[in-house]
Each structure stands twice: as structure tokens, then as C-alpha cells.
Amino acid sequence: MDSNSYLYKVLENNKIDPELYTKYNVKRGLRNADGTGVLVGLTRVGDVHGYIMDEGERIPVDGKLYYRGYDVEDLVYHAAQEQRYGFEETIYLLLFGDLPTKAELEEFSDLLGEKRALPNNFAEDTIMKVPSPDIMNKLARSVLTCYAYDDRAEDLSPENILRQSIDLIARFPTMVAYAYMAKKHYYDHESLFIHSPGKTKSTAETLLSLIRQDQKFTRLEAEILDLALVLHAEHGGGNNSTFAVHLISSADTDTYSAIAAGVGSLKGFKHGGANIKVMGMMEDIKKGVKNWENEGEVADYLIKILKGEAFDRTGLIYGQGHAVYTISDPRATLLRNKAEALAKEKGFYEEFNLYRTIETLVPKVFKQVKGSDKSICTNVDFYSGFVYHMLGIPTELYTPIFAISRVAGWCAHRMEEIISGGRIIRPAYKCVQPRLPFIPIADRK
Structure with a gap:
């Protein structure tokens, strides 16, 4: 049998009559007929508000995005008024549920700075020796490899998951930047430049300094990248990548597997791409x-x-x-x-x-x-x-920047699922394949 025959079998035996979705009232894409999402969970992390329902009718309203009950517009406004970067405050808010005091924010920012560097030999053995032409692919593999560097990888206590979350959030800019540099060197045949992440820079400043040969950037450049990170950090529990993290976390698997699943989802052109x-x-x-x-x-x-x-x-x-x-x-x-x-x-x-x-x-x-x-x-x-x-950022880094931001939301939702979920997520699928009598191999055509 040639490859076309095999492909024909695959195509024919995976087709489902579209009318059956209507017949069985299937919520395709986990959406109701009116386009609203099917309610499958509860969250305190984030809320996306774009319409109200009035007697069954969907009424459009100005969009609002809330992180832990706070309007994201207020987060952005006050960070700008106080002439500081806002992403670190956003991470703190999403993880801990409260706005940090000045002292708490400084301490948390210092903690992130201390954890930016990758484990010993990680860059050489994991990134440089096995580069990828796709940065999101390399990021997912790097996240999974972190498991091997963690003596408590399978510990599902909230304390340990919080530690793992902060480690990953801090390391994401470094893993992305190094994966990009490896790609440029091994696939684009350009000179290899690897900078050590600074301990005192914001996430936006860290990324810009790591991906630029001269490590230089303006304040405005860092501010607008910081804004992008704040705006992409969280978008409710129902977006594809965050739901993927909820789904995987509900099975009581490790943090690295759950976050890698989020990266895989975000990689798609219908989502982060x-x-x-x-x-x-x-x-x-x-x-x-x-x-x-x-x-x-x-x-x-x-x-x-x-x-x-x-x-x-x-x-x-x-x-x-x-x-x-x-x-x-x-x-x-x-x-x-x-x-x-x-x-x-x-x-x-x-x-x-x-x-x-x-x-x-x-x-x-x-x-x-x-x-x-x-x-x-x-x-x-x-x-x-x-x-x-x-900003002069190459196209192949657009989605990884999204991941650098959204990992904060993923980790917050994972913590919520572990603490309050309690049940493995297992929606129903109706099988519409007719029952068939078995045919002995000698009689098959």
C-alpha cells in the first residue's frame, strides 16, 4: 500500500458529519451556540469582561480585564505615574493575590533577579547542544528538562509549587534568549553572543539586554515591552493555554509537565502565534x-x-x-x-x-x-x-515573549487548580462510530 492509500484511510476514518454536532448539542470548542464559553470552572485569578447577558441576549460593553479583582488599566496607570516597571508587581499580584507593599515588591524583584541564571551546565548541555529552529519548541523542551535539575520535581505541596513557579517565571527570559541565540548561530550561521542575565534589571530590561549584542536599550523601549508583558500576563481560566495548564494540573502531574503544556498550546497560530x-x-x-x-x-x-x-x-x-x-x-x-x-x-x-x-x-x-x-x-x-x-525584535521571538509574560498567569492558575480543583477534568465525548462485526484476517479485502 502506498502512502496516499494510508492517507486516504486516515482522512476517511476521521471525518465526522457536521450535522451530528448539532444533533447531539455538542459544545464545539467548549462554546455555547451564542458564542459564549461553556462554564467549566471557577477562578479568582483573572476576569475578562466584554459583554453582559440580558434576558438571554448578549449585550456588548467596553472591554475590561481584571487581575485578582484589580482593573489592569489601574495597574498600568499607577506604574507609569510612579515611573516604575509594572510586570514584577503583576507577577506578585497573580501569584499571591494581593498588591505588594514597596518593600515586598523590592524583595520579590530581587528574588526574581537572583533566579534569572540557569542551573550549572544547563545552557551548554540543554540549549546549545540541542538547538531548535523554533524558539517555542526549545522553550517547551527546556521547561521539561528543568525537571531533571529539581530534587523535588514531584512534590505537589503548595510551598514547592510556588518555589517551582518563581524559578520558571524568573528563568523564562533567559531560556528564551539563549534558545534564540543558539538558533541564530546554528541555523542562521551568525556569530554566537551569550550574555549573563543581570540581577537588578526588570524582566523587560533583562530580555532586551540578553537578545541584543550591545545590550543597549532606551527607557521607552523597556517601558513598552514591560507594558506588553503586563497586558499578556493573564486572561482568565478559559483561554486555550491556561485551560491546558488547568487540565494537565488536574491530573496531579508535576509543574514542569503542566507549564510545558501551556507553552505547547500558546505556540499555535490560533493562540499565541x-x-x-x-x-x-x-x-x-x-x-x-x-x-x-x-x-x-x-x-x-x-x-x-x-x-x-x-x-x-x-x-x-x-x-x-x-x-x-x-x-x-x-x-x-x-x-x-x-x-x-x-x-x-x-x-x-x-x-x-x-x-x-x-x-x-x-x-x-x-x-x-x-x-x-x-x-x-x-x-x-x-x-x-x-x-x-x-523594537527590532525578530518575528521568531513574538510568541516566546507572550510566554515570558503568560507563565505568570499559568503558574497562578496551576496553584489554584491544585488547591481548589480536586477532580481530574474529564469532559464527555460521544462515539458516533457504528458497531462493526469482526472480520477474520483471511476474509479481509
């Missing part, structure tokens, strides 16, 4: 639209994309729309405002205005093509890739 799709689309738009200031020309090209006649022919305008947010994504709003300042500093203001034009036009274009009044807002992926591009 979405901003890469946005950047590809924007490059296509910049080539296809001659006058970026002509709204009519931009709108015409967006219509082509929506009709599947341009870019990747999927009919999707990436970075637009969200499963929960309806009128606005607060993360996108905060990042856009900071991106404008960076665009002026870096000479990208004309391109920034193109992003703003697209953001304004998409709802109108969507209504024109689809004939729908559905609320569509720009999501955080639309601007995050642009911000990283202005």
Missing part, C-alpha cells in the same frame, strides 16, 4: 495599497482580504475580533497609546497611522461584505507585533 499572522497581513497590505492615507484604497484592499481574494485567502482580517471582547479590547487600547509614542521616536509614524486607519475601517468593511452588525473590535494581537517590530 496570532500576531505573526497580523504582521504577514500588514506586509501584504503595505505592498498592495499604494497610498496608505487613502481610506478608500485601504478599504478596497480590506474587502479583498475579507472575500478571500488577497493575503492568505482565508477571508480573515487578523487582529480583529475577539471571543469575549466586543466593543473594545483594553489591552489593544493601552498598547496602541504607548505604540504611538514609540512610532514617533523610531520613525514609524506613517505606518502607525495605517494601523489606525485599518482599525477604524474594519467594522464598516465587515458590515459591507458580511451584512452583519456584529461588534468587532481590534484585539491586542493587532498592535503587539507592530510594537515588537519597532
Whole structure:
């Protein structure tokens, strides 16, 4: 039998009639028919608010994101007012549930700085000797390898999980940076530069210093990367990667296996890799639209994309729309405002205005093509890739930066699942394969 015959068998024997999903009221994607998520758990870590339900009708409202009950906009505002970085405070809040005092924040930041360095020989044996062309793949393998360096890897006590969580959160920037440098050297054939992580820098400053040959960066660059880290740190228990961590943790497995599962989920283009799709689309738009200031020309090209006649022919305008947010994504709003300042500093203001034009036009274009009044807002992926591009960060690091941030939320949710979950997550699947009589091997055709 040739490979095509085997493939045919695989394709045919894994098809399920779409009508059966309706017949058995299957919650595909764990979503209800109205698009809301199926309630499968409770959490105190984070809340995503984008609509209200009124007598069974979904009513759009301005988007809000809460970390441990605190509005993320307040976290961002006060960090900026006090001229300090906000991600370390965000990590503390997510892990411990309270806002730190000044002394607690300083002590916690120092602890993270002390733990940035990888275990002895880890970089040489785990990263440099077995590099990967994909940084997320290398990150997942690095997380799993941490198990071998931990004498208490299987200890599921909250005290030990907290220790492991802080270790991983601190090490993620270093593991990502070293994986990137190894990839550049062994796959791109460039010179190898490995910097030791400083103990006194913020997470944003640490990452920028580790991935740049000269280790230099401006305050504004570090501030906007810090903002991106704050905004990506947590997004409720139902997003794919966080739910994956809940799922794996409910089986009472070790921390490294659970967090590696989160990395694997985030790697997908439908989740953490979405901003890469946005950047590809924007490059296509910049080539296809001659006058970026002509709204009519931009709108015409967006219509082509929506009709599947341009870019990747999927009919999707990436970075637009969200499963929960309806009128606005607060993360996108905060990042856009900071991106404008960076665009002026870096000479990208004309391109920034193109992003703003697209953001304004998409709802109108969507209504024109689809004939729908559905609320569509720009999501955080639309601007995050642009911000990283202005920072000179290569595309292959976009999703790993997301992981550097989101690991804080994953660890908080893992702790919650271990302490309050109590039951292995085991949803039902209905088998729709007909019963078949067994055929002796001599009679098979």
C-alpha cells in the first residue's frame, strides 16, 4: 500500500458529519451556540469582561480585564505615574493575590533577579547542544528538562509549587534568549553572543539586554515591552493555554509537565502565534495599497482580504475580533497609546497611522461584505507585533515573549487548580462510530 492509500484511510476514518454536532448539542470548542464559553470552572485569578447577558441576549460593553479583582488599566496607570516597571508587581499580584507593599515588591524583584541564571551546565548541555529552529519548541523542551535539575520535581505541596513557579517565571527570559541565540548561530550561521542575565534589571530590561549584542536599550523601549508583558500576563481560566495548564494540573502531574503544556498550546497560530499572522497581513497590505492615507484604497484592499481574494485567502482580517471582547479590547487600547509614542521616536509614524486607519475601517468593511452588525473590535494581537517590530525584535521571538509574560498567569492558575480543583477534568465525548462485526484476517479485502 502506498502512502496516499494510508492517507486516504486516515482522512476517511476521521471525518465526522457536521450535522451530528448539532444533533447531539455538542459544545464545539467548549462554546455555547451564542458564542459564549461553556462554564467549566471557577477562578479568582483573572476576569475578562466584554459583554453582559440580558434576558438571554448578549449585550456588548467596553472591554475590561481584571487581575485578582484589580482593573489592569489601574495597574498600568499607577506604574507609569510612579515611573516604575509594572510586570514584577503583576507577577506578585497573580501569584499571591494581593498588591505588594514597596518593600515586598523590592524583595520579590530581587528574588526574581537572583533566579534569572540557569542551573550549572544547563545552557551548554540543554540549549546549545540541542538547538531548535523554533524558539517555542526549545522553550517547551527546556521547561521539561528543568525537571531533571529539581530534587523535588514531584512534590505537589503548595510551598514547592510556588518555589517551582518563581524559578520558571524568573528563568523564562533567559531560556528564551539563549534558545534564540543558539538558533541564530546554528541555523542562521551568525556569530554566537551569550550574555549573563543581570540581577537588578526588570524582566523587560533583562530580555532586551540578553537578545541584543550591545545590550543597549532606551527607557521607552523597556517601558513598552514591560507594558506588553503586563497586558499578556493573564486572561482568565478559559483561554486555550491556561485551560491546558488547568487540565494537565488536574491530573496531579508535576509543574514542569503542566507549564510545558501551556507553552505547547500558546505556540499555535490560533493562540499565541496570532500576531505573526497580523504582521504577514500588514506586509501584504503595505505592498498592495499604494497610498496608505487613502481610506478608500485601504478599504478596497480590506474587502479583498475579507472575500478571500488577497493575503492568505482565508477571508480573515487578523487582529480583529475577539471571543469575549466586543466593543473594545483594553489591552489593544493601552498598547496602541504607548505604540504611538514609540512610532514617533523610531520613525514609524506613517505606518502607525495605517494601523489606525485599518482599525477604524474594519467594522464598516465587515458590515459591507458580511451584512452583519456584529461588534468587532481590534484585539491586542493587532498592535503587539507592530510594537515588537519597532523594537527590532525578530518575528521568531513574538510568541516566546507572550510566554515570558503568560507563565505568570499559568503558574497562578496551576496553584489554584491544585488547591481548589480536586477532580481530574474529564469532559464527555460521544462515539458516533457504528458497531462493526469482526472480520477474520483471511476474509479481509
